[in-house]
Amino acid sequence: MKMNINALDRNEYFYGHKACAGCGGSLAVRAALKVLGERTAAVLPAGCMSAVGFNFPQLCFGNNAIISMFAGTASMLTGVEAGLRRKGHRDFHAVGFAGDGGTADIGIQALSGAIDRGDDIIYICYDNEAYMNTGIQKSGLTPYGARTTTTPAGANIHGNIRPKKNMFEIAAAHDIPYAATATVGYLNDFISKVEKASKIKGTKYIHVIAPCPTGWGIPVSDTVEVAREIVDCGLWYLAEYENGEYKLDRDPGEFASAENYLRRQGRFRHLTDQDIHTIITSRDRKWEKIRKEWK
Amino acid sequence: MKKFLSGDEAFAEGVRLACPEVISAYPITPQTVVVEKLSEMVENGSLDAEFIHVESEHSALSCAIGASAAGVRTFTATSSQGLLYMAEGLVYASGGRFPIVMMNANRATALPWNIYGDQRDSLALLDTGWIQSYAENAQEALDLALMAYYIAEHRDVSTPYMANLDGFILTHTYENVDIPSPEQAKAYLPPYETDNRFDFDHPTNMGFSAGPDTNFIFKYKEHRAFDRARGIITEAEQRFAEIFGRRYTGLxxxxxxxxxxxxxxxxxxxxxxxxxxxxxxxxxxxxxxxxxxxxxxxxxxxxxxxxxxxxxxxxxxxxxxxxxxxxxxxxxxxxxxxxxxxxxxxxxxxxxxxxxxxxxxxxxxxxxxxxxxxxxxxxxxxxxxxx
Amino acid sequence: MKPYIREKSTFTFDEIPEETCFEAGYLVTVNSGWRSVTPYVDADRCIGCSQCYLYCPDGVISMDGKVPVLDYDFCKGCGICSKICPRQAIEMR
Missing domain, CATH: 3.40.50.920 (Rossmann fold)
Structure with a gap:
C-alpha cells in the first residue's frame, strides 16, 4: 500500500513517555495517532503503554486518552464512542491500543462483544509477544519456542510449547468489516491500514507486531530491523480481511532465513535445530494455505 | 399518574425520567425486568438512549465508565454474581469519580447457588467507594432513581451511586406507584455537566496513575466527597419534596x-x-x-x-x-x-x-x-x- | 503541537485534581538522562528522506524542510534512526 510521509500529521500525540529505548509498541501508538489526528479519543488498558504514558503529572498523550481496566479496552471504547456521539460529536475516532495479553487473553471477551455489536471503533493490538510490562511472562500470543519468565527454557521444556493464538482470523471470523495485520518494521503499510480503518464504519481490528528489545533479547537499535525480518522470513504476514475476503498484501516469495531471525534473539537462543525445523515446518504449512486461499 | 408496578418496573420508570444517554447492562435474575423495561422504552421512543448489549457485567460497567468519560449520563444494573464480577470496575468508577448510577437487585452469592434475596452482594463491596442506598418499597425505589442522579452528579459529590432493592421481595412485588411527569422530573434534575471528561477543544488525559506522593491525596478527596454527600442527600430530598410532594428522611x-x-x-x-x-x-x-x-x-x-x-x-x-x-x-x-x-x-x-x-x-x-x-x-x- | 515541558511540576493539595482528569500532554521531566549514546546528523550526507522521523519510537525527530532536527531532551539514544538511515547520515556517539 502507498502512503505519503508528508501527508502525515506533523504533530506528535505520544511524546515524552517512559517506554524503554527502542520500544516497538510506542512506535505503533505514535504512528497510529499521527494518522488519526487530534479528534481522537484513545483507550489503553493497564499495560506497557499506559504505564509509560500516564503518570500524573507526566501525561504523555496530546489527545484525549484514558487508561481502561485490563480486560476492558473494547468495552470502554464502546462507551466512549457512544458517549461522544451522544454529545453531538461527529468526525472523531475512538481507538484502543492493547498489548497481546490485553487482547488475546484477558481482553478477548470484550473485544469479541464489541465486534459482535459492530461498534464504530478501531482496535489496535500491539503485539510484543509476552506480558512485557510485568517482566516478560507468556501470553496467548507468545510464539512457539520463546523463553519467557513463565516458560523457562531448560533441559526438559524448551520455552513456550504452544503456537500463537490466531487473533487476526479470530477477529475475521466475527465477519468484522475490516481486519489487518501489520508490523512496525513496515510503517508505510501499517499507516495505510490505520488510515483505511479510519474511513470504514463499524469495528476495525489491526494486529501490529511490535518488538520489545527487553523481552526479545535484541539490541535497542534493532527493533525495526527485526520487525521487518519477521515478515521477510514468513513467521508473520501482512494481510487484510475486508468484505468477507482475505487478502495477502505481500508475498516475500523466497523467505529470508527464519533461523537467522530466531538465532539473533535472546528468547530463542536455546532452540535446537529440531525446534527450528518444527517452526519452519509449521510456517510452510501456513503459507501453503495462505497462498492457496488468500489472493 | 398511578400505576401498579413491581420494584424493578418502578425503578425503570425512575431511570426513564432521569433520561440517561447510555445504558449498558447484562441480564441476571432478579434484575432482568429493569433492563427489559428500559429496552422497551428505548424501542418505543419513550426513552432516547443508547442501549448497549454488552457481553458481561464487567463490560457493562467498563462501557458506562467510558460513556461517563465522554461526559454523558449513564445507567447500568446488576445483581449478586454480576455485581461481584463488576468489582474491579466499582473501584475504577469511584476512583475516577464517574457518577454512574447502578441498580443492584440484592441477591445471595454462590456457593451454594441461590437466586433469592439477601444483602451479602452489596455489603461485601461497601469499601469500593460507591454511595449505597437500600429501598423499602417500589415508590421509594422510583424516587431514589431520580435522587441518585441528583446526588451522584452534584459537583460536590461526583461519586457513583448504587441503589439496592431486595431481590424478589421488592424487585418482583407489585404496589401502587405514583409516576411523576417528565416535566416534573426535568424541573428536578439538572442536565449533567462536568469537566471530568474528554474534550476535543481542551484534550484531557484521564484515569491516570498517581504515585505514592499524590495517590493518598486522591483517596483523601474521595473520602471527603462522602462527607459532602451527607449534605447533598438532604438537599436532594428537600428539593424532591418541593417538586414531588414526597418527603424522605436522609440517611x-x-x-x-x-x-x-x-x-x-x-x-x-x-x-x-x-x-x-x-x-x-x-x-x-x-x-x-x-x-x-x-x-x-x-x-x-x-x-x-x-x-x-x-x-x-x-x-x-x-x-x-x-x-x-x-x-x-x-x-x-x-x-x-x-x-x-x-x-x-x-x-x-x-x-x-x-x-x-x-x-x-x-x-x-x-x-x-x-x-x-x-x-x-x-x-x-x-x-x-x-x- | 506536541506534549511539552511545563514550569509547574509540583502541586499543592488544592491543585491536585479531584478527579483523575488533567490537561493532556503535560510533561514535567525529560528523558535525556536515559541516553548513553547520542545521534548526530551529518547534513551533507542527509537526503531528507524522513525515514528517521517516521521510525523514531519517541517522535523526537522533526523535519525542518529536508533537514532532520532532534529534540535531545527526549531522545533516549536507541539508535533506530541511525540504523534506518539509507545514507548512514546519522552517527551514534
Missing part, C-alpha cells in the same frame, strides 16, 4: 425511637414487619422502636447515635454475614455507637440468607431476646438439633 428513618428502649436497627424491606411488631409491643407497654438505615455509605454515624439515645438494648438485624466476625451492618453500627458514647448492649441477628423468610414470630423473638440479653451473634432459624 436513616426512625420509628418511635424518641423514647424507645428496645430498638431493631435494620435495612431494606424487612423494616415494615419490624414496625408492625414494634406497634404490637407498644400495646403491651414495651417501648419498642425501629431504625431503618437508608444509606450504608455514607454511613449515618451521628444519626444512629441520636436515634438510640434512650435505648436499653439494640438489635441489628441483617441479611448478611462477614464470615469469621459478624454481620457487616452490625460492625458499622457498633462503631457508630462507640463514637457516640452509647453503651447499651447491641446484639447481631443474622437472618434471611438465601431468601429464607423472616417471620413476624422471628421479629417478636428478636425483641424478646434483647430484653433478656442474648449472645452477641444470633442466627435466626438455625437449630443445630434439627438440621
Amino acid at each position: 436513616l428513618d426512625t420509628y418511635l425511637t424518641e423514647d424507645a428502649e428496645y430498638v431493631i436497627v435494620t435495612l431494606g424491606t424487612i423494616a415494615g414487619l419490624c414496625r408492625n411488631i414494634a406497634d404490637e409491643l407498644r400495646e403491651q407497654g414495651i417501648k419498642a422502636g425501629v431504625v431503618r438505615i437508608r444509606y450504608v455509605r455514607p454511613f449515618p454515624n451521628d444519626e444512629i447515635t441520636t436515634a438510640l439515645r434512650s435505648a436499653k438494648a439494640i438489635a441489628v438485624l441483617e441479611k448478611d454475614i462477614s464470615f469469621g466476625n459478624a454481620g457487616t451492618v452490625y460492625t458499622n453500627v457498633t462503631s457508630a455507637l462507640h463514637w457516640g458514647g452509647i453503651t447499651a448492649p447491641a446484639y447481631n441477628f443474622i437472618g434471611g440468607l438465601g431468601g429464607k423468610d423472616i417471620s413476624a414470630d422471628d421479629i417478636r423473638e428478636v425483641f424478646r431476646r434483647i430484653q433478656t440479653g442474648t449472645d452477641r451473634l444470633n442466627w435466626i432459624g438455625v437449630n443445630e438439633n434439627e438440621h
Whole structure:
C-alpha cells in the first residue's frame, strides 16, 4: 500500500513517555495517532503503554486518552464512542491500543462483544509477544519456542510449547468489516491500514507486531530491523480481511532465513535445530494455505 | 399518574425520567425486568438512549465508565454474581469519580447457588467507594432513581451511586406507584455537566496513575466527597419534596425511637414487619422502636447515635454475614455507637440468607431476646438439633 | 503541537485534581538522562528522506524542510534512526 510521509500529521500525540529505548509498541501508538489526528479519543488498558504514558503529572498523550481496566479496552471504547456521539460529536475516532495479553487473553471477551455489536471503533493490538510490562511472562500470543519468565527454557521444556493464538482470523471470523495485520518494521503499510480503518464504519481490528528489545533479547537499535525480518522470513504476514475476503498484501516469495531471525534473539537462543525445523515446518504449512486461499 | 408496578418496573420508570444517554447492562435474575423495561422504552421512543448489549457485567460497567468519560449520563444494573464480577470496575468508577448510577437487585452469592434475596452482594463491596442506598418499597425505589442522579452528579459529590432493592421481595412485588411527569422530573434534575471528561477543544488525559506522593491525596478527596454527600442527600430530598410532594428522611428513618428502649436497627424491606411488631409491643407497654438505615455509605454515624439515645438494648438485624466476625451492618453500627458514647448492649441477628423468610414470630423473638440479653451473634432459624 | 515541558511540576493539595482528569500532554521531566549514546546528523550526507522521523519510537525527530532536527531532551539514544538511515547520515556517539 502507498502512503505519503508528508501527508502525515506533523504533530506528535505520544511524546515524552517512559517506554524503554527502542520500544516497538510506542512506535505503533505514535504512528497510529499521527494518522488519526487530534479528534481522537484513545483507550489503553493497564499495560506497557499506559504505564509509560500516564503518570500524573507526566501525561504523555496530546489527545484525549484514558487508561481502561485490563480486560476492558473494547468495552470502554464502546462507551466512549457512544458517549461522544451522544454529545453531538461527529468526525472523531475512538481507538484502543492493547498489548497481546490485553487482547488475546484477558481482553478477548470484550473485544469479541464489541465486534459482535459492530461498534464504530478501531482496535489496535500491539503485539510484543509476552506480558512485557510485568517482566516478560507468556501470553496467548507468545510464539512457539520463546523463553519467557513463565516458560523457562531448560533441559526438559524448551520455552513456550504452544503456537500463537490466531487473533487476526479470530477477529475475521466475527465477519468484522475490516481486519489487518501489520508490523512496525513496515510503517508505510501499517499507516495505510490505520488510515483505511479510519474511513470504514463499524469495528476495525489491526494486529501490529511490535518488538520489545527487553523481552526479545535484541539490541535497542534493532527493533525495526527485526520487525521487518519477521515478515521477510514468513513467521508473520501482512494481510487484510475486508468484505468477507482475505487478502495477502505481500508475498516475500523466497523467505529470508527464519533461523537467522530466531538465532539473533535472546528468547530463542536455546532452540535446537529440531525446534527450528518444527517452526519452519509449521510456517510452510501456513503459507501453503495462505497462498492457496488468500489472493 | 398511578400505576401498579413491581420494584424493578418502578425503578425503570425512575431511570426513564432521569433520561440517561447510555445504558449498558447484562441480564441476571432478579434484575432482568429493569433492563427489559428500559429496552422497551428505548424501542418505543419513550426513552432516547443508547442501549448497549454488552457481553458481561464487567463490560457493562467498563462501557458506562467510558460513556461517563465522554461526559454523558449513564445507567447500568446488576445483581449478586454480576455485581461481584463488576468489582474491579466499582473501584475504577469511584476512583475516577464517574457518577454512574447502578441498580443492584440484592441477591445471595454462590456457593451454594441461590437466586433469592439477601444483602451479602452489596455489603461485601461497601469499601469500593460507591454511595449505597437500600429501598423499602417500589415508590421509594422510583424516587431514589431520580435522587441518585441528583446526588451522584452534584459537583460536590461526583461519586457513583448504587441503589439496592431486595431481590424478589421488592424487585418482583407489585404496589401502587405514583409516576411523576417528565416535566416534573426535568424541573428536578439538572442536565449533567462536568469537566471530568474528554474534550476535543481542551484534550484531557484521564484515569491516570498517581504515585505514592499524590495517590493518598486522591483517596483523601474521595473520602471527603462522602462527607459532602451527607449534605447533598438532604438537599436532594428537600428539593424532591418541593417538586414531588414526597418527603424522605436522609440517611436513616426512625420509628418511635424518641423514647424507645428496645430498638431493631435494620435495612431494606424487612423494616415494615419490624414496625408492625414494634406497634404490637407498644400495646403491651414495651417501648419498642425501629431504625431503618437508608444509606450504608455514607454511613449515618451521628444519626444512629441520636436515634438510640434512650435505648436499653439494640438489635441489628441483617441479611448478611462477614464470615469469621459478624454481620457487616452490625460492625458499622457498633462503631457508630462507640463514637457516640452509647453503651447499651447491641446484639447481631443474622437472618434471611438465601431468601429464607423472616417471620413476624422471628421479629417478636428478636425483641424478646434483647430484653433478656442474648449472645452477641444470633442466627435466626438455625437449630443445630434439627438440621 | 506536541506534549511539552511545563514550569509547574509540583502541586499543592488544592491543585491536585479531584478527579483523575488533567490537561493532556503535560510533561514535567525529560528523558535525556536515559541516553548513553547520542545521534548526530551529518547534513551533507542527509537526503531528507524522513525515514528517521517516521521510525523514531519517541517522535523526537522533526523535519525542518529536508533537514532532520532532534529534540535531545527526549531522545533516549536507541539508535533506530541511525540504523534506518539509507545514507548512514546519522552517527551514534
